[in-house]
Amino acid sequence: MTLDGTNTWLLATGAGAVVVDPGPDLEPHLAAVAAAGPVALAVVTHHHADHCGGVERFRSLTGAPVLARDVSRSGGDGPLPAAGSTLDVQGLDITVLDTPGHTADSVSLVASDGHTTVLLTGDTVLGRGTTVVMHPDGNLGAYLESLEVLRRTAAERWRLLPGHGPVRPDARAVVTEYLAHRRARLDEVRAALDAGARTARDIVEIVYADVDRSLWPAAERTVEAALTYLSSTDR
Template identity: 55%
Template structure:
């Protein structure tokens, strides 16, 4: 029987190169849980792991057992993607590469936008996609038309922008950059199921952000220039479950910063 998302703790093949193991850490910010991606070229023993996940011994050991792991790549700094980095390095000895130097291990160097990584028979391109966080990157896998988007694009719903270092201007630019990759790319997100067409979902994300930004501008016009993020959330997200308002407030904080920044 072919596995489908969500399938906790099982290796689920998505393409001839890409497989996923879903960590059993569901929540408001993680949806069904965090996707750990395993990239393996046909006929090769070694693999590349993208986002080992949180500090979950069972999950980390399961991923390590799929090795040997040639390299670990990180899409962004959030703990549900990186909490297990040190333990995973201990289990595998594989170099860890990320934008944020905090997560580098085993001689791994910081990821650079536009860099081509040749490892374990794979060719992986680094695409800087900041906005969700400052350090967010995506990865394309040559020959497959697959893009691992981290939390820049999710398998369902929309991305929350982190109000500690997220930036709406950067995020809109990142979505346009992914859109410019053109049709024929599949999305392998940090959370949720894979999606068949990056071009379509990136366009939907852009349209949604522009719609929300217009709603926030309208709310400020009604509430006054000094309106707080919480007041805007209550005004704009009145049809959304209030349990989701704290997450919405993060994105609204980022939107307000964008609107209030000097031209």
């Protein structure tokens, strides 16, 4: 489920690095992040353990404060500021975007040093493949709105730094692809319902027939999110 693993991003500033998603509770990983240099601040994109399970140990290694949208679930020291607010860390501006959908507390970040701008998306947009909308914590309607926010925000030359997978050179293009994919999946779910499917599992067996069965439980949660969304929007 983590593709090549979970990405921890270090953004260099004059005051030390800003770390985005310290990562899981794995000592070699956390030690490597801490050894990269002084850490001024850490930000968690959402509460899943592969992104923030190591927060307590990370804090003891670096002494850096950790901010999150949901402090209680992420183990952070304090809440992120409201969406649209900017964290100014000596030479680096980081704008917070609320992008719920994968989880209720998911955020994305726009970071710029005045020359280069990157979009950090956590699990809202991945470097390859698509993400899971983790029903019931996740919400497909909110997720589609979040993708629209990212599409309007991103510029063509911004690099996309995802929570999993490789860097993508064109953030807007990737987000546009994600929107098209989600709409196509919704059409496939509608078609499966028209064909007689009645449960999320029925739909997974039709729509995700070509997907490795080990991924079907995650696909089923995404289909449950789709059914909840369709029940509130379709006649």
